[in-house]
Amino acid sequence: MLYTRKQAYWMMAPLAVVVIALVAFPTLYAYFVSVHDARLSGASASFIGLNNYTxxxxxxxxxxxxxxxxxxALFATIAELIAGVGLALLFNRTFRAKGLFTSLLLLPLMVAPSLFALIFRLMLNDFVGVVPYYLNEWGIRVQxxxxxxxxxxxxxxxxxxxxxxxxxxxxxxxATIPDELYEAARVDGASPxxxxxxxxLPLLVPTLAIVAFLRGIDAFKIYDMIYVLTNGxxxxxxxxxxxxxxxxxxxxGNIGEAAAASILLTFILAPLLGLAVKFIVRRGA
Structure with a gap:
């Protein structure tokens, strides 16, 4: 069924309202707060210009x-890429109970990061933690x-x-790499x-670029795990x-300065993220 341009605009109107409500309004409000002396106490916020940014x-x-x-973000992403690629290569073959081991491997993804951090906070506790206990039993003194x-x-x-x-x-x-390439390599005498x-590796570069980009962003904005384990x-x-x-x-309680820091962080990261996206798109093409 074909729609006229006017009908299409009316159909997109609810989506536009949602986008404005969830994205545009909070962003504009953050800019508004960043130029005011906004406090968590709820006192009336006076206009102070760029003082929060300064x-x-x-x-x-x-x-x-x-x-x-x-x-x-850099070291965590590198460690996860190395371990993830190694596990993917290990599981990229047929062996007994592969489905079971794959399910067990994916279990950490099903746990909230704050809960995952809390588990390790207990496991690594100097007094009740199971890890320090066994390390001490083996004569290893590590905190x-x-x-x-x-x-x-x-x-x-x-x-x-x-x-x-x-x-x-x-x-x-x-799974997207054809087996014929490996068969041809074996015929030519290539080692694993x-x-x-x-x-x-060359065929995985676009995939690795995407996963590094996603993990790098997520690791950069880490909050919950550090808050639970060390509080900074x-x-x-x-x-x-x-x-x-x-x-x-x-x-x-300085909401205005916190908003200014968030906006400054956005301006700092935007060019870097733009270059990263451009690289991923170019490699993918």
């Missing part, structure tokens, strides 16, 4: 939180949340939950390593930019 741009903790989020190890601990926990996500996407990408480097500590050592904005808004 305060954020002169706050060293803001830059430190961005730098930490970038480092966390996972010491300043020297806390970042490694957080990255490892994030990788344990999100490696299955990488595995699923890469496994689907492997050569087949991986010359066939599998010791000191500000593990304070991500999302946690910085949360503390600014709900602990200090």
């Amino acid at each position: 305060a954020t741009l002169t706050n060293g903790s803001f830059y430190g939180s961005i730098w930490y989020s970038a480092k966390f 996972p949340f010491d300043p020297a190890l806390v970042n490694t601990t957080l990255i490892a926990i994030d990788a344990l939950q999100w490696t299955p996500f990488v595995f699923v996407i890469v496994y689907a990408g492997l 390593v050569q087949s991986f480097v010359r066939i599998t 500590g010791p000191g500000e050592l593990t304070t991500s930019v999302s946690l910085f904005i949360y503390k600014k808004a709900f602990l200090e």
